[in-house]
Every structure is written in structure tokens, then in C-alpha cells.
Amino acid sequence: MALSREQLAQRAAQEFRDGYYVNLGIGIPTLAANYIPDGMEVMLQSENGLLGMGPFPTEDEVDPDLINAGKQTVTMAKGAALFNSAESFAMIRGGHVDLTILGAFEVDCQGNIASYMIPGKLIKGMGGAMDLVAGADNILVVMTHASKHGESKLLKECTLPLTGKGCIKRVLTDLALMDIEDGKFILRERAPGVSVDDIVSLTAGDVVVPEDVKEMSL
Amino acid sequence: MPGLDKVVSSYEEALDGLEDNMTVVAGGFGLCGIPENLIKEIKRKGTRGLTIASNNCGTDQHGLGLLLEDRQIAKIIASYVGENKRFEEQMMKGELEVVLTPQGTLAEKMRAGGAGIPAFYTATGYGTPVGEGKEVRVFNGRHYILEEAIQGDFSIAKAWKADRYGNLVFRKTARNFNPMAVTAGKIAVVEVEEIVAVGELDPDEIHLPGIYVNRLIQGTFEKTIEQRTVRG
Numbered sequence: 498m499a500l501s502r503e504q505l506a507q508r509a510a511q512e513f514r515d516g517y518y519v520n521l522g523i524g525i526p527t528l529a530a531n532y533i534p535d536g537m538e539v540m541l542q543s544e545n546g547l548l549g550m551g552p553f554p555t556e557d558e559v560d561p562d563l564i565n566a567g568k569q570t571v572t573m574a575k576g577a578a579l580f581n582s583a584e585s586f587a588m589i590r591g592g593h594v595d596l597t598i599l600g601a602f603e604v605d606c607q608g609n610i611a612s613y614m615i616p617g618k619l620i621k622g623m624g625g626a627m628d629l630v631a632g633a634d635n636i637l638v639v640m641t642h643a644s645k646h647g648e649s650k651l652l653k654e655c656t657l658p659l660t661g662k663g664c665i666k667r668v669l670t671d672l673a674l675m676d677i678e679d680g681k682f683i684l685r686e687r688a689p690g691v692s693v694d695d696i697v698s699l700t701a702g703d704v705v706v707p708e709d710v711k712e713m714s715l
Numbered sequence: 716m717p718g719l720d721k722v723v724s725s726y727e728e729a730l731d732g733l734e735d736n737m738t739v740v741a742g743g744f745g746l747c748g749i750p751e752n753l754i755k756e757i758k759r760k761g762t763r764g765l766t767i768a769s770n771n772c773g774t775d776q777h778g779l780g781l782l783l784e785d786r787q788i789a790k791i792i793a794s795y796v797g798e799n800k801r802f803e804e805q806m807m808k809g810e811l812e813v814v815l816t817p818q819g820t821l822a823e824k825m826r827a828g829g830a831g832i833p834a835f836y837t838a839t840g841y842g843t844p845v846g847e848g849k850e851v852r853v854f855n856g857r858h859y860i861l862e863e864a865i866q867g868d869f870s871i872a873k874a875w876k877a878d879r880y881g882n883l884v885f886r887k888t889a890r891n892f893n894p895m896a897v898t899a900g901k902i903a904v905v906e907v908e909e910i911v912a913v914g915e916l917d918p919d920e921i922h923l924p925g926i927y928v929n930r931l932i933q934g935t936f937e938k939t940i941e942q943r944t945v946r947g
Contacts, residue, residue: 545745545747546888546890546891554944554945554946561938562886562888564940567942568745568746573887581893582821582892583895585822586818590839614844619797621795622796622815623794623817624818625818625819627820627845628818628819628839631839662842
């Protein structure tokens with residue numbers, strides 16, 4: 498079975514390490530914050546100027562001056578810090594964020610990512626995504642493996658305009674966890690109940706299947 | 716003589732000298748920390764052909780989106796513009812020129828504009844549509860593109876508190892692009908929730924010194940929330 502949104506978030510959260518500063522994109526990446534293991538300290542960075550994002554507010558705590566990068570009302574965690582947008586992107590572009598998790602339309606085996614623009618459709622903009630993929634060393638892309646029509650999104654070469662070039666090393670999909678090395682996808686883990694053959698046939702880019710492909714533990 | 720006192724008495728006076736076809740750098744992220752009354756004053760004045768540099772362009776009902784009603788904006792430099800039907804229409808018809816700019820690059824362009832730095836190299840956007848036609852240089856084996864600073868004829872920004880000299884204190888994530896926007900304008904206009912007497916702010920708590928501020932006005936704010944999310 499392909500992973501649900503919640504299961505994707507659960508597996509993504511296994512990339513957290515104690516003491517990490519993490520930036521989470523809108524959607525499933527944000528859900529990963531619900532699965533930070535007990536006793537682990539992780540600080541969430543929101544690129545609009547908050548380090549130490551807390552949960553959504555109660556009705557009484559709602560403050561229009563306190564939002565996240567998705568423009569949702571949030572709270573601050575204990576030990577939070579506030580700063581301006583240039584400072585925020587100095588953290589990101591300076592490589593100070595330990596882990597970035599974000600979504601994409603397409604990823605290819607050269608480590609390219611396309612996530613912000615579908616020509617002919619409405620273009621909303623890249624927001625902070627280009628800065629995040631250019632600035633971070635440790636990036637996890639979370640996406641569905643194929644489109645609704647069964648077309649692979651893990652390609653030999655991205656077809657859509659790029660968000661970043663050669664910057665992605667790890668992709669988590671609803672079917673598999675893949676690393677990208679030397680122009681190939683390396684299959685590391687498969688979703689429970691999903692066969693290696695299914696994954697290979699739905700991956701358009703070159704795939705290497707090591708001897709031991711373990712099943713994800715969720 | 717007003718001396719170092721930056722306080723003006725009306726929004727009309729705050730934007731005196733803003734003319735058609737000028738460039739305005741604006742603070743705010745979504746509708747958070749936007750100079751909402753200064754935007755309304757630009758709407759009232761009817762200034763047209765404006766180039767606006769701002770992270771977003773408001774919504775149909777709020778913020779910079781209001782300036783689209785009478786087609787006052789000719790060009791916008793922004794990172795994300797997805798919340799606005801009128802924007803979409805004008806962009807599709809070619810009435811509105813849109814320069815999509817990565818958020819960190821936009822913040823740095825404003826910061827550079829205010830700091831006398833004409834351009835800077837960044838890895839952001841290399842190999843993407845943003846990098847097309849821009850100078851590329853390699854430093855330590857990595858590719859970087861040259862991005863130019865932004866300066867405005869005016870900047871409009873919102874802070875929480877100020878003293879009469881224009882020393883500014885921002886509040887929570889309403890700070891966002893505001894400090895850089897202020898520094899990037901030849902005439903920097905700031906509206907705040909409260910103006911206090913000089914000497915009342917602790918010098919250590921000032922986020923942006925008044926040297927960057929030309930005009931200051933106290934206003935009342937709607938502070939519209941775009942995505943009200945609460946836990947049960």
C-alpha cells in the first residue's frame with residue numbers, strides 16, 4: 498500500500514536528529530512536526546522570521562502579528578527567537594539550517610528539482626523554495642511517486658522549470674525512499690506492501706536496487 | 716524647525732511627493748505587518764504606473780491588492796503572488812508585469828539597496844529561470860548568479876512602536892521585510908501603532924535606528940488574518 502499523508506509525515510520525521518534546526522515546507526512536511534519523538538529537541542524555522550515555531554494557537558492566543566510562512570496563525574515555542582527576513586535567509590543561505598523538508602512536482606536523478614511553476618498554468622511564485630534548496634545541504638523532498646495518471650515524477654530529466662539544480666540527494670515518496678548518487682536513484686526503503694518491481698516500473702529515471710532494500714518502519 | 720522629529724500630521728503629508736511611475740518598496744509578509752493605511756492613501760491619491768517591490772501583493776480585499784482595483788501598479792517584484800484574482804487577470808492580459816524573485820534574494824536586494832551595495836552573488840536561482848541572462852561566477856567550485864539591489868523612490872513600512880526620532884521596534888513576525896524596506900527607500904515612510912516620547916525606548920531594544928526613517932505617522936490597523944488556524 499502506498500503511504501498516506503500521515504505515514505509520509507511519520508517517515509519524514511525519522512530524519513530529525515536531536516538538536517536539529519529544521520525548516521518544513523507547506524503541506525505534508527509541516528505535518529512531520531507532529532511526529533518529533535519524545536525527548537528529542539528540534540527547533541522549527543519559519544522563513545518569515547521565527548525560529549522556534551510552536552503549535553497552532555488556542556482561540557484566545559490568536560495573534561495577527563504571529564504567523565508562519567504559510568500565513569497560518571501559530572505560537573512560539575519556549576526559547577523562540579524573532580528576526581527580519583534578511584536575517585532569516587542568512588540562516589538558510591548560510592547553511593545554518595540542519596534539515597529542510599519540502600514538496601516538489603518533479604525530481605530527477607541529477608538532483609534537480611522542479612516545484613514552483615507549471616507553464617501555461619497560474620504561476621504563483623517560488624516564495625523561499627529556491628533559497629532553501631540552494632542553501633541547505635541536507636534536504637528531504639516529500640512527494641507522490643507518480644501523478645494521478647500513473648506518470649512518474651522521478652525522472653531522468655525534469656521537464657518543468659527548475660527550482661534548483663543538482664541540490665537534491667534524498668527523496669521520500671508514497672512508495673519509496675531514494676537517495677540520489679552519481680546520476681542514479683538508489684532505492685533505500687520501500688513502503689510496506691509495495692514491491693521493488695512496482696517502484697522500479699514507476700520510476701522514469703535510472704534506479705539502482707541494492708541487495709538489501711528494507712521495508713519502512715512506521 | 717522639526718529637527719530630528721519625523722512625525723507628520725496626516726497620511727496625505729506622509730506620501731507627499733509620490734508621483735506616477737515611481738518605485739515603491741513595501742514591507743509585509745502576506746497581510747502580516749503591512750503598511751495598510753499608507754497603501755489606502757496611495758489608492759486615494761490615485762498614483763499610477765507604480766513599480767512595487769514587496770514579498771506579496773495582498774488579496775482582493777486587502778493590502779496591495781487594493782491598488783489593482785484601479786490598475787495603479789504597472790510592475791511588481793515579488794516572491795509569491797497567489798492569493799488574488801484581480802492580480803491573475805491583469806497578469807494574464809499583460810497589464811501587469813511580474814518579476815518573480817526568490818524570497819531570500821528579494822530580502823537581500825532590499826538590504827543591499829539600503830546599504831549602498833549595488834549587487835551581490837548568490838547561489839539561489841542558478842540553473843533556474845531566475846538565473847537566465849544573469850552573470851554567473853564560480854567561487855570555491857560553486858556557481859553563483861549576480862543579483863542587483865533594489866532602491867525605491869519611496870518605501871512604505873509598518874512597525875509596532877516608534878519614538879519621535881523614528882527609532883523603530885517591530886512586533887513578532889510582523890517585522891519580516893519591514894526593516895529592509897525602510898532602508899531601501901529614498902523617502903522612507905513608516906506607520907506605527909504607538910509613538911512615544913524620545914528617550915522612552917531603551918536604546919538596546921531598538922530594531923531599526925531612526926536614521927533610516929524620513930516620515931512617521933501613528934495609525935490604527937485592521938490586521939486582517941489570512942489563515943486563521945486554531946487548535947481545539
